[in-house]
Amino acid sequence: MRIGFNFLASGFTTPAGQSETNLDDFLTFAAQYGASDVVLQSYNTFGAVPGTERWEFEDLLKLRMQVESHGLHLEALENVPTAFYDHIMLGGPKRDEQIENMIHTVRSIARAGIPIFGYNWMPSNVWRTSFHTLNRGGSKVSSYDHHEHMNAPFTHGREFTEEEMWCNLEHWIKIITPIAEEEGIRLGVHPPDPPVKSVGGIPRLLTGFEEYKRLIEIVDSPSNAIEFCQGTFSEMEDAADGGIYDMVRYFGERGKILYVHFRNVSNPGEPFQEEFINTGHVNMYKMIKVYQEVGFPGVLVNDHVPNTIGDSQWGHQGRAYANGYIQALMDVVAEETAAEAEAEAKSSPDVSAAAGSSSDIYGPDATVSRGIPLGESSHEPKRSIFAPPGPAMIKTPNPAMLPEGETDAQTN
Amino acid sequence: MSMRIGMGRNSASDAQAMRFMAQLGIQDVVLNTPPVPVKNGKWELVDIIALKNRVEEFDLKLTAIENTQIDMRNDLITGGPKFDEQLENMVETIKNIGRAGIPMYTMSWRYPRYYRTGHVDIGNGAMGTAYDSEVEHWPDVLDFEMTLESAWECLETWVRTITSVAEEYGVRIGLHPVDPPMPVVAGVPQLLHNFEGYKRLIEIVDSPANGILLCQGSFSQMAGADKDSGPSIYEMIEYFVKRKKVLYVHFRNVSGTVPKFHETFINTGYVDMYKAMRIYAENGFDGFFMDDHVPHTVGDTDYGHRAKAYANGYIQALIETTTNTSLHGAH
């Protein structure tokens, strides 16, 4: 397991239009706070990467190089502008054209050496009813109360049915998954936030446990996976009564968790409000242990945080706090795992020890960049398909390889 | 004859404070214990005139001085060793106030001082001062014994001496009650804590110069003021206004009476301020009203500019509406 930050690739500009933090400064921030990985966001808007219909290889490679120049690893890109794929989601007239463009975009991301592409399936994006809900000590959080949105006007002109929305999703997954697999990139769908059945005439689809099972069964492939926003999963009604741990276990065991948005909320179902990382209904310590248990070796990033006094609009201090908390949990769980392994090794001397000799996940014994030492505990994590991209997956920039339909992928 | 709007401040030296009052249209300025130099135990005419001129620089009228420094008068109330000296000095001071053309001198007839035992949240973080006799543990402050008789002797001597002087020099004297209005505070008997005390006061000498600073806030804190049998605050107002004894009014509101109360916004206390205002108007009151203590609200200064602006606006509206007149002659 590794720790990372989630940044807007174009830097953060306040709603009033002031540039608050550029990407370089974000990357410096991440490195200073001990992150190993970065996820780059576009929030479904234009501007993160050039292009009004699709993204190009050189631009994405530049991004990756910029991240690596700070000694960090670009683990995933998250989201493209909604206008790239709204017809795919809604079955509109430009669907096929958008599918072609999205294929191009996915290939470009893959060839730029970025191993994961996460995206959502929300034509009308994230909904909240308030951004000024008061939390501890007067801090502010966002919240959702569906009652206030029951009369929302149609966002796309009419009421859409669940059948047609599932149809559109399946059509897409069946097309893109083999291509992604071939390109060696893993794709994951973020749950709709909030995960209510429908709002503004659009069914939200991936709102629960069964729905996600259905998604991953459309095509059984490592490239048809989940961008695991734990925050949103814990807003689901299915998260109640320990359900959140069950879902992580289920999908984690099947290797479907690409990376995690590690945030907490007040309660499953709605109305809900966002919480500090350790004041929500999910036991985050227990959560880390579940990830450990299923051998998740990917990246955890902090996500929305409460707005506290003196903080920037992006939330530097809130996110640094959350990041510190996650690191502490990971250290503790690593220590415990190492101690357990040592205890077991002592009680059965034939098993070669050396287990957890480094409980410090950043220590010199770490065999994966800043991750837990692998292969040294008696518990064998299922991680072979999660290995970070080795040199073979990083393509040298060769323009001759760019045209669509190129099948010579040079993977190992 | 008309009812007017006033406001108080503890000094005239802050130009911004004076302009604040000018902008709100204050017609009568009261200065509480302004820092006039005490020379040989008295205030000199030249210093009082300087003070008055300062106020007039802002097109304001200095109508009343409310209290000189405490050590010019504390023995008058307690009968302490400096009683005679202070009496003489106060006589001179009053003469100078009169010579300077300031029509009113008011004083708090209480010792040691105004006090509260705490604060309460009166809603959404606004804070009002509070008094709770159970919490109060004020030790005796005097090192000699003071009886009720001796206390009255002091007050009577004061009134008999000062009233004719004040009359001659064109000054009206008005006494403010003890706040909180308890019969004994810190071992000192407090005479002006109820209706009976005030009735007796104005009977000592029947003169317009022997008057009352009707702190309506303190009066409404008096035991029984919230009951018709009290007498009620309304009855007390009527009684003294009818007899033309009221110089001016501290127009503020409270939650209830002693032994436990807290201050409120002008329109959220137990007193019906509109009803009260009508009583002044109906009985020919020709003095002024000022906002007094106000709650502390978010972002406000210690002086309470915002809360005072609110209270003062409210009072101006009540005066104008009750009497159907315009304070500032605009219409």
Added chain:
Amino acid sequence: MASDFNLRPAIAYGANTTDEALRTAAQYGIEDAVVYYGPGAGQSPDFQDYVALRLRFESYGLKIIAIEGGFSPHRKWHDVVFGGPRRDEMIEQLQDQVRFMARAGIPIYGYNWMPNSWGRANPVTIRGGAMGTAYQWDFDKERRPLMYGEPMSEDNMWDCIEYWIKAITPVAEEEGIRLGIHPEDPPVEDRGGVPGLLRSFDAFKKLMSFSDSHYNAIEFCQGTFSEMPGEDIYEMIEYFAKRDKILYVHFRNVSGQAPSFNEEFINTGYVDMKKAMRTYRDAGYKGSFIDDHCPIMEDDADFPGNLGGYRSRLFAQGYIQGVIDGVTREGDYGGPVSTSASNGGTA
């Protein structure tokens, strides 16, 4: 009973107001708010924005009684005001806005019809060194260029506003939100070649005649109505209040009528505010009064999104509450106190 009259103070806020400003209203017991928001020069708010706004105010015990915002000053919308090729498209967008507000639980949308925006010249010094905004038509006439190179036709503008009212009122009715237009401020014949349509009593009668609907009403800026040359403010209040056309009131005062006036403290203008309040009361108006513009007082912290700082605003608020209390209570006593010895109060 005083509460039967249901006359209430309200404060006007900019949409991006601060917590301190909201908490202030809560502390002073003010429960109604008007918020400057709505379609403007840039991107228009969407449904979620209106919901989030309403909920934010509610967390301070404030009910948004109206969104107030003029789209007409922005060239973007001028096809609606003067007639133009994109008029119907613009009207559709505005209908959507009205729909969003209504669904978000906003009961009133107040706007203006002033392509030339609100007009003021240099402020003047009023009592004690405070400052009030001012207007002099001569000053303005000499300086303001023609907006569109030539004078615009008043008849055409009337046709366009009628078209608009007939297009928007059915939507308002269907969604259950009342709409009202603010008068032309200052109420002069024209500025920059653009006629000021809604500058008189008759103009508003004409506006109301376009649709009888409960949802076609008036954003009653008493301040501006009292600037209208030759009109009687009390008569206008009574006329429209009796017909239930007053959505809410901008309760501010001025020195006199156009073409030359300045703003004043609430009780130093030429309008007898208690007489005005009695007029609303007797005509059956049940609603809110906002402080609107307040004079600039010295050393006063800015009240975000509005003209006039905290102290100035709270003075007006105290006055408004006092006048409401006085005027609604005096019925219990048969009227104000008549002191024969008093020096002739004006009625």
